[in-house]
């Protein structure tokens with residue numbers, strides 16, 4: 184088994200990379216729940232990016248590589264997939280997961296998505312699952328994706344729709360900010376969880392970056408778990424943006440905040456388990 188580490192340490196010392204490193208193990212640990220949650224979405228994303236056997240694919244903000252492995256299976260031995268992320272820590276998990284799955288066609292690349300650092304016209308297709316909205320300058324990231332795609336290559340991204348369609352995220356953010364004494368701010372500010380959920384925004388950015396045939400599909404992706412405590416375990420291990428807001432608080436204040444958030448999220452407990460509403464936007468475009 185050989186996995187080519189293209190440039191593993193490029194951004195190892197950046198602040199943004201270190202920030203995401205903190206939740207790397209948590210995101211990897213909850214891969215089974217994330218996989219169930221995003222099963223239909225991931226299949227749709229791979230289909231909308233028109234990924235075929237033999238393709239060379241870029242997976243941007245790949246995290247622990249759950250969707251990377253699906254792509255590795257889809258492209259087969261004659262194709263390959265580059266798992267790229269800003270966090271060296273999470274790429275350690277992507278690397279280990281690719282090795283464990285026995286894929287020889289996965290390569291690991293550590294880079295900021297706004298400066299991918301790979302050659303122009305390299306990829307037949309590209310995807311990004313729940314990553315693009317975290318970029319401070321998503322247009323710059325999209326321009327980079329256009330640059331590294333071959334002419335005719337397709338990109339599909341998955342991002343959260345707006346706060347009204349994602350009430351769990353709205354509760355998490357507003358509650359965490361209130362406990363931290365932070366004044367409410369524009370939910371669509373760049374880099375935020377639902378920043379690309381503003382109606383029409385992501386299509387406009389794709390077009391501005393140079394993509395053709397841009398289209399967005401909304402998908403309902405409710406999070407099914409046995410109980411509220413299971414969602415809270417996922418959030419407390421893996422939800423970097425919420426953890427960052429609460430980090431400056433004392434242990435006591437953090438415990439109060441978590442108790443308050445849990446109480447609000449109990450409204451999604453049903454007789455058949457905890458069902459948290461979630462709406463995602465799948466956007467596709469062609470270079």
Ligand SMILES: C[S@@+](CC[C@H](N)C(=O)[O-])C[C@H]1O[C@@H](n2cnc3c(N)ncnc32)[C@H](O)[C@@H]1O
Pocket residue numbers: 199203210217243244245246247248249250267268269270273294295296297311312313314317318319
């Ligand atoms: C919510 S996780 C999603 C991971 C994976 N795509 C998935 O769906 O399981 C977000 C990922 O975006 C990465 N990320 C955040 N900002 C980034 C940036 N500027 N460039 C590249 N990756 C970034 C984080 O390190 C993290 O792995």
